[in-house]
Amino acid sequence: MSSLSPSPDDHALARSLADFVTERALLFPGERPLVALSGGTDSCALLLLLCEAAALGLLPQPAGVAHFHHGMRGQDADADAGFCAALATRGGLSCVIGLGALANANEAEAREARYAFLQEAAQELGADVIATAHHADDQAETVLMRVFRGTSVSGLAGIPVRRGNIIRPLLFARRAQLEAYCAHHGVAVRHDPTNDNPRFPRRKVRTLLPELAESFNPRLTEALCRLSEHAAEDSAYLDMLAVEHRGTTDLRTLERPLRRRVILQRLWELTEGDAALREQLVTATWVARLEGLLVRGGTLNLPGDGWARVRQGSLVFAPQRQGPLLTDWRGELPVPGSVALLDQRSLSAVIAAPLPSPERQRRSLRVDCGTIPASLTVRTVRDGDRIAPLGMAGKTRLVRDLLREAKVPAELRASQLVVEAEGEILWVVGVAQAESTRVPEDATEVLLLEIHHEGP
Ligand SMILES: Nc1ncnc2c1ncn2[C@@H]1O[C@H](COP(=O)(O)OP(=O)(O)OP(=O)(O)O)[C@@H](O)[C@H]1O
Incomplete structure (x- = not known):
């Protein structure tokens, strides 16, 4: 300075x-x-x-x-x-x-x-x-604002002294x-x-900084600028390593800082040309979520309607889905063996179906939109179908065994409905739901699946 x-x-x-x-x-x-x-x-x-x-x-x-x-x-x-x-x-x-x-x-x-x-x-x-x-006070305010909102090392780097041809x-x-x-x-x-406008976050931080400086460190602005410089250097170094390792087949084998950086770079590429999506997605929160996905497996819906999935330790991103928002979906369902696709964009999907024994069945299920895949299949049960029921630590059971234990009459078992996502049974309607459908406390969007009895 x-x-x-x-x-x-x-x-x-x-x-x-x-x-x-x-x-x-x-x-x-x-x-x-x-x-x-x-x-x-x-x-x-x-x-x-x-x-x-x-x-x-x-x-x-x-x-x-x-x-x-x-x-x-x-x-x-x-x-x-x-x-x-x-x-x-x-x-x-x-x-x-x-x-x-x-x-x-x-x-x-x-x-x-x-x-x-x-x-x-x-x-x-x-x-x-x-x-x-942009000057040093802008930099200090940016760093502090990011700290308050939650950020990562690359976020702490603040305003870059050079990005592309902007200096x-x-x-x-x-x-x-x-x-x-x-x-x-x-x-x-x-x-x-x-x-x-005093309501603007930057304005608030601008007012706060001198107060913080007075209480903690008269050279707070300089300290924050130095932090941002070091974070920028550390971050650039990690970026370089991540580029070298981006071809790693199983991301789980990488050290965590490197793994996180590879994920961050993937998100950056994914959001190319979409500034609004970039702002939402290139964040420490999403990097952490995707890191969790790598360990847990399954599918994660991304803001803007794309989704991510794990395949053999690497992340596969699907593009944004097109098509109208479905709000009150009604499908023809199913003669045994037929299938229906539910587009998960609907927050309340209604499946109109003849059910084997409606009075016995729990016919609605809440699932976390953040973790279920893009589309669900509703079909009748098949031989060999398995589910990992809620509370059983991932252990799978044969659906037929569950139906027998639930005392579903033998003649009705063939028309038992199941909801499937990418080969995983999420719900044996009225009988069992999968561990992966558990709605976490921090879920922001919940899909309510309902099965309605229609017909005899
Ligand atoms: N209307 C404008 N025309 C040309 N340059 C501008 C204009 N507005 C801002 N700038 C340039 O961008 C710099 C930062 O402006 P400002 O602080 O208003 O934007 P910001 O939203 O904080 O930053 P940025 O948009 O660059 O990320 C200015 O100092 C100036 O160099």
């Missing part, structure tokens, strides 16, 4: 920026950055500092400036765009303004559109990388330094009031 001299006009901050860029190899020889300019303090400081460093001969001149008008905030946003264009001109740089129509977009959609525009602008202006103005050359600097710098240069920066 740099210490800014009391007088900002000795180029101290521009020199620190150039040192940081050089040490981290953020610009290779001949490369020129595009400056992503929102008009706020941080990106105004970034633009002026890059220009100052270029004037000192420490860094190349930026290729230009890009500002994205999200189309969300009306006149204020129009003024932001005008301001950015004027500031670019003041620095002698070209400026590209993008216009979105994101009136109803959420934060993730707005971000996706902004970065897509920045990539186009970089091409247009012949820039090699895109520089954004963050201001991660060394404190917010107060950038504010002082803009004030010194007489830049009347723009202010986006949407960032002031």
Whole structure:
């Protein structure tokens, strides 16, 4: 972290920026950055500092400036765009303004559109990388927010100093330094009031950090930034090892940190091109769930309708399922030997079927949507069918034996219904349910299967 001299006009901050860029190899020889300019303090400081460093001969001149008008905030946003264009001109740089129509977009959609525009602008202006103005306080807030929400080592790495062609050359600097710098240069920066909402988690953490610093460590921001740097390095090292081991046939043979990292990389690949799903799925929680699946076996439904399954110690991911949501499914069922498919997207699936002895049977079953597979088959019992009943520690029993013990009359046993998933009997309707259908306390979605008696 740099210490800014009391007088900002000795180029101290521009020199620190150039040192940081050089040490981290953020610009290779001949490369020129595009400056992503929102008009706020941080990106105004970034633009002026890059220009100052270029004037000192420490860094190349930026290729230009890009500002994205999200189309969300009306006149204020129009003024932001005008301001950015004027500031670019003041620095002698070209400026590209993008216009979105994101009136109803959420934060993730707005971000996706902004970065897509920045990539186009970089091409247009012949820039090699895109520089954004995230700084040390942003980093500390990000790390702390992730700690509060729950995170992993790679999450602790926070905002990467470089990802692809996006670079963050201001991660060394404190917010107060950038504010002082803009004030010194007489830049009347723009202010986006949407960032002031006290309900925003980032806003809350921003208020909390100084209090925590006062109670625990006056250099808390620096400590959190150092933690994120170390976590980024450890994480990069694990990533490298995981790439080397990604072909491992049985993931259970890998050391746990490595196994978890291979799973994380698989999730990252799986969510390519779907930012919203990535946010949900590339998390410590899902890595832990999939790790559990490797040990336990079976199938796990993923957010966004995909699912994962274990095959000989490796994870198999299935794509998202298509088709309409079934809410009140009714199937024709079954003459002995016929089958029906239940799409598990339905949270209440009703099977209309002639049942052998409805008065004796428990005709509904709750199962955890998180663990049952994509589709269920309802069919009549077959010779040799086995089930691992609830509470029997995985020991399997012949379904026919269970029917006999439950005193289902012999003549009705052939039309006994079972619900099967990928070769495993989950439910012998009214008689037994499998251990794997047990609904855990933390289940978030429960599928209610009902068998209705219809017919004689
Ligand atoms: N409208 C915009 N046009 C161009 N660049 C922008 C715009 N908004 C933000 N940026 C760039 O992104 C940086 C971070 O902005 P901000 O803190 O608002 O976004 P974030 O949501 O915290 O981060 P990010 O979206 O980059 O993950 C800014 O300093 C600026 O460099």
